[in-house]
Amino acid sequence: MAIKVLIPTPLRQYTDKKDAVEVNGRTVEELMKNLMSKYPQLERHLYAEDGKLRSFVNVYVNDEDIRYLQQEHTPVKSIDVISIVPSIAGGVEINDRAFVGEVRLSNEEIQRYSRHLIMPEVGIDGQKKLKASRVLIVGAGGLGSPLALYLTAAGVGSLGIVDVDVIDVTNLQRQILYSTDDIGRSKLDVARERLRRINPHVEIEPYEKRLTADNALEVLRDFDIIVDGTDNFPTRYLVNDACVLLGKPNVYGSIFRFEGQVTVFDAKRGPCYRCLYPTPPPPGLVPSCAEGGVLGVLPGIIGSLQALETIKLIIGRGNSLVERLILFDALTLKFRELKLRKNPECPICGEHPSIHELIDYEQFCGIQTQPLNSQNDQQSKISPEELKARLDRGDDLFILDVREPHEYQVCNLGGYLVPINDLQQRIHELDPSREIVVHCKMGGRSAKAVEVLKRAGFQNVKDLIGGIDAWATRIDNTMPRY
Ligand SMILES: [Zn+2]
Numbered sequence: 001m002a003i004k005v006l007i008p009t010p011l012r013q014y015t016d017k018k019d020a021v022e023v024n025g026r027t028v029e030e031l032m033k034n035l036m037s038k039y040p041q042l043e044r045h046l047y048a049e050d051g052k053l054r055s056f057v058n059v060y061v062n063d064e065d066i067r068y069l070q071q072e073h074t075p076v077k078s079i080d081v082i083s084i085v086p087s088i089a090g091g092v093e094i095n096d097r098a099f100v101g102e103v104r105l106s107n108e109e110i111q112r113y114s115r116h117l118i119m120p121e122v123g124i125d126g127q128k129k130l131k132a133s134r135v136l137i138v139g140a141g142g143l144g145s146p147l148a149l150y151l152t153a154a155g156v157g158s159l160g161i162v163d164v165d166v167i168d169v170t171n172l173q174r175q176i177l178y179s180t181d182d183i184g185r186s187k188l189d190v191a192r193e194r195l196r197r198i199n200p201h202v203e204i205e206p207y208e209k210r211l212t213a214d215n216a217l218e219v220l221r222d223f224d225i226i227v228d229g230t231d232n233f234p235t236r237y238l239v240n241d242a243c244v245l246l247g248k249p250n251v252y253g254s255i256f257r258f259e260g261q262v263t264v265f266d267a268k269r270g271p272c273y274r275c276l277y278p279t280p281p282p283p284g285l286v287p288s289c290a291e292g293g294v295l296g297v298l299p300g301i302i303g304s305l306q307a308l309e310t311i312k313l314i315i316g317r318g319n320s321l322v323e324r325l326i327l328f329d330a331l332t333l334k335f336r337e338l339k340l341r342k343n344p345e346c347p348i349c350g351e352h353p354s355i356h357e358l359i360d361y362e363q364f365c366g367i368q369t370q371p372l373n374s375q376n377d378q379q380s381k382i383s384p385e386e387l388k389a390r391l392d393r394g395d396d397l398f399i400l401d402v403r404e405p406h407e408y409q410v411c412n413l414g415g416y417l418v419p420i421n422d423l424q425q426r427i428h429e430l431d432p433s434r435e436i437v438v439h440c441k442m443g444g445r446s447a448k449a450v451e452v453l454k455r456a457g458f459q460n461v462k463d464l465i466g467g468i469d470a471w472a473t474r475i476d477n478t479m480p481r482y
Contacts, residue, residue, distance in 0.1 A: 001026070005035055005082040009259045009329075010292070013421050014041040019332075028059060029072040031082060041421075046084070056087045056281045063338050085327070085338065087233075087254075087277040103128040103157075109201060113155055126315035127155060131201075133314045136160035136223035138211060138239055140187045142299030143229030143253050143306065145177040150307035151202075152195045156314070158203040159195070160223055163187045164210050170482070174296040211235060213358035216242040225313055227251040227306055233280040234361035240265065240273035241358055244348045249313060249322075253306040255294050258330040260302035263321045263340060264309055267349035270322040275343035275350075280365045298330050380450055382437055382462040384471045398434040402449045403441055403468075411468060411479045413439065420445040423452050432458050439464035439471075441482075 002022040007015050015021055016039075023038060025031035032053075036043045048054050059066045060083040066074045076082065105113070105127060116122040116130075133156050137144050140163035151159055167175075167182045167190060182190045188206040195204050207219055220226055220242050228239050228250055236254075243250040249266040252273065265272045305326070312318045325338045348355040382390075390397060399415030401408060408417050418426050420440070430436065436458065440446040443466055450463045464471070472479040 001078045003031060003076050003078055003080055003082060005031060005084065008084055008086055009257050010086060011042060011045060011084065014045065015039045019329075026075060027072065028061065028066055028074045028076060028082070031076060032059075032072070045086075054281075055279045056277045058085045058276065059083070060085060060338050063336075065339065065341065067343070068341050083327075083336070083338070085325075087281060103132045105131065109155070112199075112201075116154070121317050122315055126317070129314050129316070130155045130311070131157045133225070134158040134160070134223045135225050135227060135310055135314075136162065136220060137227045137229055138162045138235065139229035139231065140175075140177065140191050141165070141171065141229060141231060142174040142255065142294065143303040145175045146300050146303035147227055147229055147307050147310075148177060148191060148195055149198065150304060151310060152199045152204075154307075154311055155199065156202060156310075158205055158223075160205040160207060160219070161188060161191060162207040162209070162211050162219065163191075164208055174294065174299050176300065211238060213238060213360060216358060217246060220246055220248060223248065225249050225251060225310055227253075227310055229253065229303065229306070233365045236273060237280065237364060238358065238361045241348055241355060243267070244272050244274075245356075245358070251306045251309050251313070253302045255298050255302050257293055258295055258298065260298055260328040260330075261325060262302055262305045262309070262328070263325045264313070266320075266322050267342075271340045271342040272346060272349045274348050275346045276325070276340060278343075278347065295330055298328075301328065301330070380454075380462055381465050383465050384474050387437060387464060387471075388475050396435065398431070398436045400430065400436050400438045400449070401440070401468075402438060402445050407441060407482070410482050411472065413468060413471065415439065420449055423449055427453070427456050430458070435460045435462070437462045437464055440467050442467040442469050 002024055005021050005023055007019055007021060012019060021035060021038070023031050023034040025034050032046065036046070046054060046057050053059065053072065061069060061074055061076060061080050066072065105124065110117065113127050116127050117124060135151055135156050135158070137147050137159065140148065140161050144161065144163065148159065148161060165187050167178045167185055167187055169183050172178060172180060177191050177194055178187070186208065188208050192204045192206055195202065209215065211219065216238055226239060226243050226248050228236060230236055230239065240250060243265065244267040247268055249264055250273070252261070252263050252265055254261045309321055312320055323340050325340050327336045327338065342349065344351045347353060399413050401412060401415035401417045402420040402423060403417070404419050405417065418429065436453065438446040438449045438453070438461060440449070443463065446463045446467060450461050453461045469481055472481045
C-alpha cells in the first residue's frame, strides 16, 4: 500500500529532488524504513546513532504529530499524508492594563488610522491598544523589514529592534527597509530614519547589540510581544527561553529557499519552540540562508504574517496561531497547517522543567566559540592569504570546490567541482597523495567535506577559511560576491 510522504526542501537533495515520495508500510516505522532503503542518504539526517528519530525532526500523519499518536507505531492508511518537518537555519491580555484607558489619539492619528477605525474589529479601542503596545523585533533583516514597516504603519506605540549588522549589498534583494545608498551604514540607524518617516507617532527603540544570555531578559522584559526574525539557531533558542521565562508570547517565523514556517509560541497557553524542537540540529546539517539561499519575496510573506499575528494578539481579535504551525511552500503556493501541542516533557515549559535560567546557546547549538585551539584543527585550515602565497610560489595544490554548479558559474578559483552532496560517491575521482585545499562559499560545506575526506583516509586536506567569499574580499576585489 503506497503512502505519500512529503519531503521538505532541505531534504530533497537526498530524494532526487522529489518533494513527495510514495512508499509502502503499515506503520510510520515501516514507512520510514522503506523510505530510507530507497534513499539511504536520508538516514543520518533523520535518525541519530542510537536508532531514534532525531529530536529536531518531527513526523506528522496528516496534521497530527506522531509523538501524540502512537509514535513510530502509529498505523497509516493509503489516504494518509505523512509530513517530515525539520527545524529550519522564526489575544494576549497584554494591554488590559489601566494604561490603555489613558491613551488618547490625536485628530491627526484618528485620520491616519481611519481605515482601522471604521472596522468594528479594530475601532478606537483596538487602535488605542496598538498605541499602548510595546513590540520587540529581534533581527532587522528579511523578516524584520516587513515586520517593522507594517507594525510602524499600523501604529504600535513602541517598537524595539535588536540588530548589530551593517547593510551589505546582498541584503537588498529582500531586506526592503534598506536602499542602495545605505550600503555600509548601520541597519538600525537607517531603520529608525525610514520608520520615522512612515509614522512619527511610533517610538522606535534601537538595541544595537547582540542578544546574549546576559542581556536578553533585561532587553525583552519591557515588551509585551517578542517577534522572532532571527536567522540562526542560538538566537532562536535564546529568544524562546527568555520568552518562556518572562511569560511573553513569541511570534515565530523562519524561512529557507522557498519554504517558510509561522506560528505563535506562548507557553502560558500552548507550546514553545522547544516543545517542537527540543534540541538544535548539529552545525552544518541545516544550511543557513547565506549558504542555501532564500527567494526575495518569501520573507515578505512570512514577515507580513508575523506582523498580522502580532496585531491580532494586541487587539485581541481572531484566532491566533497558538498551537498551529503554518507551512508555506512558495513553489506550489500552498499553505499547510499542522497542530502543535505542548510537550509535558519540555525542558523549559513542561511539567518538570530542568531549565530555569538562560544558558550558553552557542555551546548548546554545538558552535565552536574558541577559534581553532587544537593543533590538528590549525593544520587543516588555510587562510586566503596563505593560499595566494602558495599558489604564487607554484606549490602543487589541488583545489576542490564543493559548491553547486550554478555557484561555480558566478565565480570560481578554477578548482575541481564536486558538490558536497556528491562527494561521498565521487571520492574516487580524487587523488589521496595530493595536497587538497577545499572551499565552498563561506566555509560551512567545506568543513563537512574535510571531515568526509579525512574519514576516507585523506591525510593532506585543508579547508579555505571563509571560502571563496573571503578570497573575493581579501585577495581578488574583481571577483563578484554573491
Ligand atoms: Zn515547551
